[in-house]
Amino acid sequence: MRDVARRAGVSVATVSRVMSGSSAVSHTTHARVRSAIEALDFVPSAAARAINSGRTHMVGALVPTLDNAIFSSFLDALELALAEHGFSLVVATTNSDPEKEAQRAQDLLNLGVEGFIVSGITHSDTFDALIRRYRTPVIATSYFDPESPLVTVGYDNGEAALRALDHLLEMGHTAIAVLSGPTATNDRTRVRVDALRSRRDLALTFHEVPIDFVAAARAVDGLVAQASGTTALLCLSDVIAQGVLAGLQRLGLRVPEQISIVGVDDLPSSQSTWPPLSSVHLPVKRMGTCAAAKLARWIETGEAAAPLKLETEMAARRSVRRLP
Amino acid sequence: MRDVARRAGVSVATVSRVMSGSSAVSHTTHARVRSAIEALDFVPSAAARAINSGRTHMVGALVPTLDNAIFSSFLDALELALAEHGFSLVVATTNSDPEKEAQRAQDLLNLGVEGFIVSGITHSDTFDALIRRYRTPVIATSYFDPESPLVTVGYDNGEAALRALDHLLEMGHTAIAVLSGPTATNDRTRVRVDALRSRRDLALTFHEVPIDFVAAARAVDGLVAQASGTTALLCLSDVIAQGVLAGLQRLGLRVPEQISIVGVDDLPSSQSTWPPLSSVHLPVKRMGTCAAAKLARWIETGEAAAPLKLETEMAARRSVRRLP
DNA sequence: TTGACAGATGTAACTAGTTTCAAACATCAT
DNA sequence: ATGATGTTTGAAACTAGTTACATCTGTCAA
Numbered sequence: 157m158r159d160v161a162r163r164a165g166v167s168v169a170t171v172s173r174v175m176s177g178s179s180a181v182s183h184t185t186h187a188r189v190r191s192a193i194e195a196l197d198f199v200p201s202a203a204a205r206a207i208n209s210g211r212t213h214m215v216g217a218l219v220p221t222l223d224n225a226i227f228s229s230f231l232d233a234l235e236l237a238l239a240e241h242g243f244s245l246v247v248a249t250t251n252s253d254p255e256k257e258a259q260r261a262q263d264l265l266n267l268g269v270e271g272f273i274v275s276g277i278t279h280s281d282t283f284d285a286l287i288r289r290y291r292t293p294v295i296a297t298s299y300f301d302p303e304s305p306l307v308t309v310g311y312d313n314g315e316a317a318l319r320a321l322d323h324l325l326e327m328g329h330t331a332i333a334v335l336s337g338p339t340a341t342n343d344r345t346r347v348r349v350d351a352l353r354s355r356r357d358l359a360l361t362f363h364e365v366p367i368d369f370v371a372a373a374r375a376v377d378g379l380v381a382q383a384s385g386t387t388a389l390l391c392l393s394d395v396i397a398q399g400v401l402a403g404l405q406r407l408g409l410r411v412p413e414q415i416s417i418v419g420v421d422d423l424p425s426s427q428s429t430w431p432p433l434s435s436v437h438l439p440v441k442r443m444g445t446c447a448a449a450k451l452a453r454w455i456e457t458g459e460a461a462a463p464l465k466l467e468t469e470m471a472a473r474r475s476v477r478r479l480p
Numbered sequence: 481m482r483d484v485a486r487r488a489g490v491s492v493a494t495v496s497r498v499m500s501g502s503s504a505v506s507h508t509t510h511a512r513v514r515s516a517i518e519a520l521d522f523v524p525s526a527a528a529r530a531i532n533s534g535r536t537h538m539v540g541a542l543v544p545t546l547d548n549a550i551f552s553s554f555l556d557a558l559e560l561a562l563a564e565h566g567f568s569l570v571v572a573t574t575n576s577d578p579e580k581e582a583q584r585a586q587d588l589l590n591l592g593v594e595g596f597i598v599s600g601i602t603h604s605d606t607f608d609a610l611i612r613r614y615r616t617p618v619i620a621t622s623y624f625d626p627e628s629p630l631v632t633v634g635y636d637n638g639e640a641a642l643r644a645l646d647h648l649l650e651m652g653h654t655a656i657a658v659l660s661g662p663t664a665t666n667d668r669t670r671v672r673v674d675a676l677r678s679r680r681d682l683a684l685t686f687h688e689v690p691i692d693f694v695a696a697a698r699a700v701d702g703l704v705a706q707a708s709g710t711t712a713l714l715c716l717s718d719v720i721a722q723g724v725l726a727g728l729q730r731l732g733l734r735v736p737e738q739i740s741i742v743g744v745d746d747l748p749s750s751q752s753t754w755p756p757l758s759s760v761h762l763p764v765k766r767m768g769t770c771a772a773a774k775l776a777r778w779i780e781t782g783e784a785a786a787p788l789k790l791e792t793e794m795a796a797r798r799s800v801r802r803l804p
Numbered sequence: 805t806t807g808a809c810a811g812a813t814g815t816a817a818c819t820a821g822t823t824t825c826a827a828a829c830a831t832c833a834t
Numbered sequence: 835a836t837g838a839t840g841t842t843t844g845a846a847a848c849t850a851g852t853t854a855c856a857t858c859t860g861t862c863a864a
Contacts, residue, residue, distance in 0.1 A: 157850065157851060158850085166813075166814085167813070167814045167815075168814095168850090168851080168852090169813075169814060169815080169816095169852080169853080170812085170813060170814080171851095172851070172852055172853080173812095173813090173852095173853095175851090175852095176852080179812090179853095180810095180811060180812065181812075181813085182811080182812060182813090185812080185813080197613055199589065199590055200590070200850080200851070201530075201531065201592070201849090201850055201851070202527075202590050202591050202592045203526075203527045203528075203530035203531045203536065203592055203849090203850075203851090204527075204531050204819090204849080204850035204851035204852085205850085205851065205852085206525075206527035206530075206819095206851095207525065207527045207528050207531055207819050207820060207821080207849095207850080207851070207852095208818085208819050208850090208851060208852045208853085209819090209851095209852080210819085212527065213591075214570070214591070221556055222546070222552040222553070222555050222556035222559065223549075223552060223553050223556040225547075225549055225552070225749075227552075228546045228547060228549070228551075228552030228555075229546070229547050231546050231552075231571070232545055232546035232547040232573060235546065235571055235572065235573050236573060239572065239573075239584070239587075244570050244572070244587065244588065244591055245570065245571050245572075246538070246568050246569065246570050246571075247555070247559055247569050247570075247571050248559065248563065248568070248569075249556060249559050249560060249563075260563070263563075263568065264568065265523065266523055266524070266526050267526050267537075267538070267568055268525070268526045268527055289521055369748050369749070369751065369752060370751075373752075398749060398752040399752065401752055401754075402751060402752045402756070405754060423749075424693050425549075425693070425722060425747075425749035425752075425753075427693065427694075427726060428693060428697075428722040428723065428725055428726045428749075428753055429749075429752055429753055429754060430725075430729060430753060430754030430755075431754075432726070481820065481821060482820085490843080490844085491843070491844045491845075492820090492821080492822090492844090493822080493823080493843075493844060493845080493846095494842085494843065494844075495821095496821070496822055496823080497822095497842095497843090499821090499822095500822080503823095503842095504841065504842070505842075505843085506841080506842060506843090509842080509843085524820080524821070525819090525820055525821070527819090527820075527821090528819080528820035528821035528822085528849090529820085529821065529822080530821095530849095531819095531820080531821070531822095531849050531850060531851080532820090532821060532822045532823085532848085532849050532850095533821095533822080533849090534849085
């Protein structure tokens with residue numbers, strides 16, 4: 157900036173005024189400074205601005221992985237909306253490890269992010285202490301709980317799981333096995349499983365498998381061996397559902413004729429499996445847009461955002477057979 | 481830092497020395513400063529550090545979208561590797577629009593990113609001028625061309641397309657229709673199409689469709705009407721292949737009995753379609769890891785990285801029928 | 805002609821750190 | 835006791851901007 161000032165024959169204060177456009181600068185001076193800026197390709201340092209304003213216009217997203225369409229689709233919408241609000245998105249993956257999440261959160265805070273987008277409301281004590289200490293705005297997504305200390309923008313996971321269950325019940329299924337991801341590290345999964353467990357009248361069986369296509373496909377073998385009367389599989393994640401579908405086909409079992417499958421997530425690719433997968437649609441795009449808007453407003457105004465519930469919906473396709 | 485210094489009864493210089501750990505500080509002073517840091521929850525400002533060192537430890541990734549597993553899977557590996565090298569990843573989506581890409585690149589540069597990861601080697605003049613002017617390290621991915629002015633870390637797209645073609649030829653197909661994404665905005669697609677066009681002996685027919693599941697599914701209708709003798713569809717993206725697969729199934733055409741499909745990308749979900757999709761595997765995970773390592777080294781040392789070619793491989797599954 | 809006022813601009817202090825240089829002090833050999 | 839050396843430490847200058855305050859200039863009315 158000193159160079160620009162020298163070239164334009166003005167003080168740095170005047171250059172600063174031209175850059176910010178806030179206070180009055182005479183027409184001729186303005187032009188002279190502008191042309192000096194052009195000539196020197198001057199771009200102000202974001203760091204120097206940040207040091208003065210305390211603003212970095214960055215927000216951090218802490219997600220388990222990008223390698224699941226449900227998160228990347230969400231982040232796609234989030235990034236788009238954040239950019240429109242003038243924020244940049246710094247992404248950090250946590251592999252569902254709370255300690256790693258806290259570590260990455262600290263890194264991002266040191267970097268200067270002004271807010272966080274996280275998944276779910278359960279985090280390590282270190283993380284909770286961190287955001288309490290720095291009073292960082294945080295929006296917890298993929299979860300809805302108006303009572304949570306974290307502001308949630310998302311859907312009711314229990315409701316989503318029950319929509320899948322209700323669909324199976326409506327189609328006449330009662331011998332149902334539930335396949336979920338690990339509940340220990342994932343509160344979204346836990347809420348889904350708990351909602352299903354509360355239906356004690358149904359004698360559901362529960363199985364945990366990794367949220368991984370190949371692992372889910374392999375898990376089918378053991379499952380089929382032990383649960384011979386099962387007519388339907390309720391998979392609490394579409395990645396699991398797709399893996400299970402492939403596993404069943406490998407075993408020569410026909411879906412939905414011999415066994416029905418329902419998923420939760422409604423990934424785009426779930427329309428292209430054969431048969432197309434019936435799944436509970438989660439509004440991740442809208443969730444990204446809303447979370448971005450709320451976090452941006454929170455950061456700008458300092459007033460905590462209000463929680464927001466988004467609705468899920470059963471997308472019935474052809475992986476569930478109607479029993480007589 | 482002034483507060484810490486006052487509390488520890490030392491100068492800010494000493495606190496700085498303790499923080500950086502570079503120069504010698506006596507044991508007792510060190511302990512005193514440490515405890516003052518603890519007591520005050522002192523975290524140094526990244527902006528202030530950046531202003532002094534010129535280092536932000538941020539790199540920007542410019543990708544068309546996160547909403548395609550091929551990119552998000554790549555970014556997942558990229559983020560992991562970058563974090564290990566001490567860099568944070570700022571993501572910006574461009575929607576394959578070169579002007580938007582240049583705009584977002586300027587934004588990220590203003591933010592202070594020290595390097596870029598981009599897709600392909602074709603960018604707007606604005607973008608080229610930008611990186612030339614700032615001498616920003618850039619690694620172009622999903623592309624390999626040792627002659628390109630941009631350093632490429634990726635695969636040979638022409639080769640990948642020809643692997644798919646060779647597979648079809650080996651399986652006895654000659655009446656082949658090629659479905660690609662838009663070539664105008666995507667040099668990876670263009671190279672793939674050009675490689676296939678160079679096989680003039682084969683009388684391939686070419687069709688452009690959006691890289692979108694639903695659009696590809698719809699495009700099948702027109703295609704089937706005009707190309708009755710076609711025995712195989714070569715899709716230059718798995719998203720298209722999956723859409724086409726669903727579209728054919730909707731029309732009641734059986735794959736691979738009546739028509740064969742081969743894709744390029746080998747998305748994880750391509751294993752779970754029915755039939756499982758034969759596709760050319762692109763090593764995006766390794767690409768992410770390698771690109772991160774090379775960009776990090778480039779930034780640290782100032783020496784431009786060497787281009788790197790990664791190998792693709794035909795993953796034959798069951799969507800291609802062997803013709804007699 | 806003087807005073808009041810607005811508009812334009814510069815000076816210098818400020819943001820939060822790092823780094824250079826010099827000074828203070830301790831240790832050791834002569 | 836002296837000088838040489840090495841270890842700690844602080845003062846102040848530096849990074850790249852913003853901003854409060856003071857100053858200068860010009861216009862207009864009294």
